[in-house]
Amino acid sequence: MINKQIIDTSSSEEQHNHSIVNASEDSATLSSTINTTEGETEPLLGEYQVEPSSSGLFLCSKLRARYAIAIWAFFGFFCLYAMRVNLSVAIVAMVAPQSALNQSIQACPTVEKNSTKPAPKYEFDWDPSKEGIILGAFFYGYLTTQVIGGNLAEKFGAKWIFGGGIFIASILTLLTPLAARIHYTLLIAIRVIIGMASGPAFPSAAVLWGKWVPSSERSTVPPAAQTGTSIGIIFTTPLVSIMTENGFIGGWPSAFYVFGMTSCIWFICWCFFGFNSPNQHPRISNKERLFLSKHIPPRPSKHRVTPWKKIACCPPVYGLAIMHVCYTYIYYTLLTSLPTYFATILNFNLQQNGFIFALPYFVQFLTTIIVGQIVDRLRARKTFSITTLRKTQTIIGTVGTCGFLVAIGYMGCNQFRAVLCCILAVGFLGLQTCGAIISHLDIASNYAGTLVGITNTLATIPGFVGPYVVGAITKNNQTIEAWRLIFNISAGIGAFGSLAYCILFNGEEQRWNRIEHENDTNGPTNT
Incomplete structure (x- = not known):
């Protein structure tokens, strides 16, 4: 016995x-x-007493390897978004405001203040339509590399796909001021290529989470790492404003030099401390390796055929895709256009603009972390199914976001109320950031890179459609009524996405995600 x-x-x-x-x-x-000896159990925090090895030079030697990977990924996302949003803030200092004589202005009155500061000097005179194309150019490139990036990460590992893309983007970011001064079409080309380099980041990160994060932590660790995007916005926008106003490294070009160099430094660190899987990590403890091997579903052979037909016939994938597109329409429209709204309608100066623009994303960061923790605890207790949890997050987040978006347009010239509504609208997006937007891991963790690639490709379209719509509506018409229409359109699109997700999504693992025998209906295990 x-x-x-x-x-x-x-x-x-x-x-x-x-x-x-x-x-x-x-x-x-x-x-x-x-x-462990027979009849004994370890203390609850015994996991922290790992073998004397380090997960990274700058990290605590007793930090679990998967958390160290998540921290380095966090800084990668920080760099990614710093290079993405720097133009949205810097362009306020780059481009001369359109003359009031050429516009139907009904915006808020400006309070005149005595100032010893010289009038700002602008290098470019692009109109709002041209600005919209420049701001949206990133997404033309971003659209093209999502699926292939996720697929390559599944086949060859996520480390170099994730890190290499950020490195290429950093080099091109350093060249952005030169491109802008040569011709605006060259700036558009640079932004398109930066978008192409950035495209594989989220799909390859999904592959990373599929290998490193157990299901019990998937509402916490991946969203926490990906809040590097929010922190990137929080730090970048006020810092760009300060550097620009104080003429640091020539003013607005500093937005590109500082964050391009920071991203290069991050890439060097990632080369040493990023790893594709626990089996490749030379310093992971045996205890954590065993835990991860037990709690993460086995992954298919690297040569296994991707079940494209089954993915194409999967209703939850369609629900995810529609939700992702609608979520990003709101997210990207606000990300690229709020600085313009704050400057032209609410009359904030450049430095105020940077600090105020950061506030909504700080609230989103907090919401994502707190709600993610709550959902993981509820999931561990099995109080609710993962489907119920994800749909509940989506409904609450959508009602909050869409409600406050509509409210912004009716706040008129009241700066405090308008900014508060912006903060709450973006803050409620955090419920979807740690819910619907990571649902790929729930239904098919083995193919999360491909799924994120598919949905993120579609979700990139709003990245250039949103700024174009804003530019078209506000051209010669920077009015409260024009911006009210912009916010109402965004709210309507968000509500539609939530409805589609709640109808089509099911959070249970899909059968085609499981590894079975050689005669599996998904096809042969080698190509």
């Missing part, structure tokens, strides 16, 4: 299960590896 042993395989990771794992015939091997 086989004696039963009590094993605590990974302490804090499994405390949410509230169960004791009984030993099987293989227990002896695990027990000797984990160093």
Whole structure:
């Protein structure tokens, strides 16, 4: 008769299960590896007492390897978004405002203040339509590399796909001021290529999470790492404003020099501390490696055929795609256009603009972290199904976001109320950031890179459509009524996406995600 042993395989990771794992015939091997004796259990925080090795030069030696990977990915996303949004703020200092004589202005009155500062000098005289094309150019390139980036990450590993794209974008960011001064078409070309280089980031990160993050942490760790995007916005916008107003490295060009160089430094660190999987990490503890191998579904062979037909016939994928497109329409429209709204309608100066623009994304960061923790706890207790949790997050987030978007247009010239509505509208997006937007991992973690590539490709379209719509509506018409229409359109699109998601999405793992025998209906295991 086989004696039963009590094993605590990974302490804090499994405390949410509230169960004791009984030993099987293989227990002896695990027990000797984990160093637990029969009848004993480790303390709840025993996982932190790992082997004396480091997950990274600048990180605590006792930090779990998967969290170290997430932290480096966080800084990667920080750099990615710093290079994406710097133009949205810098363009306010680059381009001369359109003459009031050529516009139907009914915006808020300006309070005249005595100032010893010289009048700002603008280098360019692009009209709003041209600005819209320049701001949207990034997304023309971003559209083209999503699916292929995710697929390559699944086949060859996410480390170099994720890091290499950010490195290429950093070099091109350093060249942006030169391109703008030569001709605006060259600036558009540079932004298109930066978009192409940035495209694989989210799909390849999804592959990374599929190999590093157990299902019990998927509402917390991936969203937390990806809040690097929000933190990138929070730091970039006020910093660009300060550097521009104080003439640092020539004023507005500093927005591109500083963050381009920062991203190059990040890439050097990623080369040493980023790893495709636990099996490739030279410093991960045996305990964490065993925990991850047990709690992460086995992945298919790198040569396994992607089940394209099954993906194309999967209703949850369609629900995800529609939701993703509608979410990003709101997100990208606000991301590229709020600085213009703050400057032309609410009359904030450049420095005020940068700080105020950062506030909504700080609230989104907090919302994502807090709600992600709550959802993971509810998921661990199995109080609600993952489908119920994801749909509830989506409904609450959509009602909040769309409601406050509509409200912005009716705040008139009241700066405080208008900014508060902007903050709350973006803050409620955080519920979707840690919900619907990471649902790819719920339904098919083995093909998350491909799924994110598909939905993110479609979701890139609003990136250039949104700024174009804003430019078309506000051309010679920078009025409260014009911006009210912009916010109402965004709210309507967001509501439609939420409805489609709630109808089509099911959070259960799809059968075609599972690894089966060679005669699996998905096809052969090699190409």
